[in-house]
Amino acid sequence: MSHERSIATVCLSGTLEDKVAAAAAAGFDGIEVFEPDLVASPWTPAELAARCADLGLTIDLYQPFRDLDSTDPDRFARNLRRLDRKLDVMAQLGTSTLLVCSSVAADAVDDRGRLAEQLAAAADRAAAHGLRIAYEALAWGRHVGTWERSWDAVRRADHPALGLCLDSFHVLSRAGDPAGFADIAPGKIFFLQLADAPHLQMDVLQWSRHHRLFPGQGAFDLPGFLARVLDAGYTGPLSLEVFNDVFRQADPARTAVDAMRSLLWLEDQVAGERPDLGLPARPAAPRLSGYSFVELAVDGVSGPRVGDVLARLGFTHAGQHRSKPVQLWVQGDAALLLNASVVRPAETGVAEVAALGLESEDPTGSALRATSLLAPVLPRTRGVAEADLSAVAAPDGTQLFFTRTVPDGWPADFLPTGATGDGGAGITRTDHVGLTQPFDSFDEATLFYREVLGLGPEEVTEIPAPFGLVRDRAVTNPERSVRLSLTAALLRRGEWSPGVPAPQHVAFGTEDIVTTARALRAAGAPLLEVPANYHDDLDARFDLDPVRLSTMRELGVFYDETADGAYLHLYTEVLGGRVFFEVVQRISGYDGYGAANAPVRMAAHRRARLATP
């Protein structure tokens, strides 16, 4: 069966008016009304209900009601008075379910029988209004901190208007076991709140209030959790409740789309693992096998400069577009397009990654999947000869073209220049593309590539870069022929620091970096100078063969190693302000990107930039 999709207003930034509009635009069926959002709104509850009805949204939950129970009879009486006021609001809202979370107050009831009595008394009030209460264990509740303890209270109260609210964060952050949901009496799960999170070693309240993520963005097993809840017979909405400092201040329209995509991802995962649960599912993402091209947007100033550098890197200007100022440069299986027809920002001389051509076993299927997952489809602005290129926009605006390269496909748009090159410098392929992300959309990007393109996310790491921490996460296909390195500056970076936005990069693979490096040096490629201290430190840290170390020092080659293998790499200077090239050799099973060397590279890029007028 399919479930309604819902989102708590606290997930989104802005006023209640902004939030409701964003949720509706992203296709949600309902919302949870977070009380502070209503309190700050000029809409009366009835006006909010009418607005939601107009937008096709149901109001699935009113939340939260805090600190209901009390060991102090007077205070409990006051709490019931407060409850009555909120039940009045709910009646006007036309919503049936109130979230009551376990008390964190000093006067919270520890006695199980007394707690059940107080919950039943509250349920009586709700029932009198025709409403019901979903009781939730906060992970940091004073006496009720586990779902088992909340179920104990609900079971003892044994009131038809009292059930459970299960929240994946509160259960999984305490390593709770969803297998036990099978013991919950049928129909007693009144509501389900879904949130993912990264594994963090910190106070669980702070973790919950600042660092939750949408499903698929964190480290929790949300598919397993949801499957257990559905096994227990839950038929209500799948509702997101994510407190996150970044989403709190980001464009709510975007966040809502990200949120919806996370629910679709979750449904897809559960549908794939547990088809018996009958969740709607879409076909798996068509397999991506590699890069067909990487396209750089250039202009009349940056284009010739980048072309000159590509030539020195051993690339050949093999083709010229039939009708547009687009050059095709190739070496081995690596192909770059220099496109001077893209509308550029006001600055001149900029070069940046504008598009990726991704080789798909089913380009149309890839594009349809992206569309069904709310990726913006790009207008077909290309000429007829390119009619078969379907493209969508990634969260950072990079265009993604799904290709199936055949001779009369997109390469036919390019007239051969006749240039054959001199055999190149040993570059054989595109290894990875480094895309710098706006920090606001870093987690959105991870989920986008995961769900839309079927790329798997690696661990999140943080680089202590010279101009502030940089968050880093790669997404890859299983064969590692499509690798994207996503990075974002953790804070805004002061105006004084270089490269805002930080440059992107394209990394090319070679099987012999020494030979390639010598060829590049001989050709006068603008390679980045590596400080001598760096190789002195390599010498201290690793047992490197002295000749090999000496060669790396001579050629400006960086080095990293893990238990799996080694990584040798070098960089060009930044070109056109926004892009540089890397050449890499992977030895054995090295699967990373030399992140340990990134701070040295960044400092060197900064120096090169300062040295250039």
Added chain:
Amino acid sequence: MSHERSIATVCLSGTLEDKVAAAAAAGFDGIEVFEPDLVASPWTPAELAARCADLGLTIDLYQPFRDLDSTDPDRFARNLRRLDRKLDVMAQLGTSTLLVCSSVAADAVDDRGRLAEQLAAAADRAAAHGLRIAYEALAWGRHVGTWERSWDAVRRADHPALGLCLDSFHVLSRAGDPAGFADIAPGKIFFLQLADAPHLQMDVLQWSRHHRLFPGQGAFDLPGFLARVLDAGYTGPLSLEVFNDVFRQADPARTAVDAMRSLLWLEDQVAGERPDLGLPARPAAPRLSGYSFVELAVDGVSGPRVGDVLARLGFTHAGQHRSKPVQLWVQGDAALLLNASVVRPAETGVAEVAALGLESEDPTGSALRATSLLAPVLPRTRGVAEADLSAVAAPDGTQLFFTRTVPDGWPADFLPTGATGDGGAGITRTDHVGLTQPFDSFDEATLFYREVLGLGPEEVTEIPAPFGLVRDRAVTNPERSVRLSLTAALLRRGEWSPGVPAPQHVAFGTEDIVTTARALRAAGAPLLEVPANYHDDLDARFDLDPVRLSTMRELGVFYDETADGAYLHLYTEVLGGRVFFEVVQRISGYDGYGAANAPVRMAAHRRARLATP
């Protein structure tokens, strides 16, 4: 005795070249060289040494050397080889002391005797170079996590080239007791690293690497810590080692000044509490008794608008500056200057807080103190009649004038308009000023007001505002006649959100907000509309007298209460894009600022802004 003042390069953003320049410019005597900074630098160690000598900086420490000891003899041999390489670097640097921190590796030595042997072996290598090792317990060290354990190892090793490094973070984050420093053998504290931090419930490694602060900015008892270290006979540098995500990406020249100010604060505290230790000290900050004026920068568009609003708030345009377009508006003891002569940014129609007049018992002393604490002194751009106004710039650029108001002082610059007003609306004083801070300088601002002006910082709180979390910290004088509410958006806030930068505000006090509010409404003041839901929620939360609640609802008055008292307040709309007014009544000992109501106020301001073309 006085101690050298030093700073670890890791405290500062940028390349090593940037960091050294910033440390020297702020007046530090020396630096700790953080190894990754050197590794990324094109300067050879000898070149760095020469550069530091040119700038008058000593190199006091090379750090860190990690994971020295090992249960695996081969690995320990490799670690000694690595040590030799680093000792070579130190010899070129001309620095005598290497920081070795306790191992976090799986092969770390647990056996106390064996650990002491390995440390002694390392000390032998250092001694052979004429160098020495300062051994530090990382709070998360595998076996050595307390200073007592590190002292045990050093004591057992009993090597003249081996001593302790004490780091206030590692000791105080684990609630270590500095009283025990008295047991450390004389001369065995080789180095002292100072860092403050907020109290956080999180993994201590993450706490240390991301959230350290300069002394005076956090919650640790740094003065007590330092006194104990000095009691133990330490004569070396007072050196700051602060890992902080914000400082990592902020202008290093500013951060270095902030850092120096923190050491001066620390010295002042210790000198005050323990004069016997002979630290240099400056006289205490002259007492501030209140606001003499608040000055708003306006222009030809915003000035008349703000003046009109002030008139409706019951202010009288009492004076006009003799030579400049500056108006003096007064009511009770509250005085506002509307200054149209300040050079404004390109936008027109802006009004913002430009300056505060702070009544000082010794204006010249206040200004001299500020100067000695590296506050930028502002050029005297005023006319001769204002010759006695000394001013400095706060970290957010607000001008602070130190005044001692007498009739022939600054008020004499203003010619009376003859207007006497109609008795006003009951406003009696300026209660507080709300200044929004750039997030990068939020902690700097706290320390600035604390050390330069002698204002005491309150707790840091976070407001879940509609457009992202807002950090909030007040600084006040003991009599509460000078209150500044400092706020900063935690993240950058999306472009879509309103009010970047967020508006500042000036809050005026009344003894009877109902009478004042009625007067303001009668005069047509542009008061902020408060949603009905807000007062409904007040009714649910508090046992308010129905008539009183009804009056608050009618007049748009917000309410907060604590155990100490109550706070009734109302707001105007935002004027000139950057400033609004608040009117407050404090009942009994209420000492806050109604932060719980801020989200409702912000949402209402946003709506009013959207409603205004």
